Amino acid sequence: MTRAKADGGAGAHGFHLTKTQRELLRYIAGETALNGGVCCTKRDLADLTGRNVKTIDRCLSALRRDGLVEAEMRFGENGAQLGSCYRTANGSARAPTVGRVTTEGSDSARKAVGNETN
Template sequence: MRKIHESDISLTPTQERLLGYIAAQTTISGAAQATKKELSQLMGCSVKTIDRAITRMSREGLIKVEPCHSENGGQLSNAYSVVNS
């Protein structure tokens, strides 16, 4: 685990890679829109690992998670973006 910024938040290597991906997508298109399954395939880990990483980074205030719905109201994915501090 490495500490990020001046804070006491230490991220695992997978969390760091995921945060880097979300940051890049935030810069390119405003958010990373994906399902947890898509993110798990991209990161080469389980959906449960992605879920824990997203939960933790959201709780720590590093990322914002917004659900993306279809026209009929069903959830398609989430949009993940880095929170500017």
């Protein structure tokens, strides 16, 4: 992800976000607003968005680097790493408004839904 040029199509944050980054940011922002964040694995996010785990890792790294998302690593009692907890920076639930977060069924079925096609 790169800082957008003055004449580029940047959102309110001044960043050009990929479709996957927007989906992740919308989902994390929605969970931040509802629950203070979301604790899950990158595999969970990959399954949710239909993307590869490596793609999710790159997108989360970029969102964290640009200060839009915070992540907190979690570990089990035996020292094994668990899914991280993600929230929008400073607990703010503000995200680019190019889609919506919807709930289908239970809270665990929450999905990020975009309006654009790829």
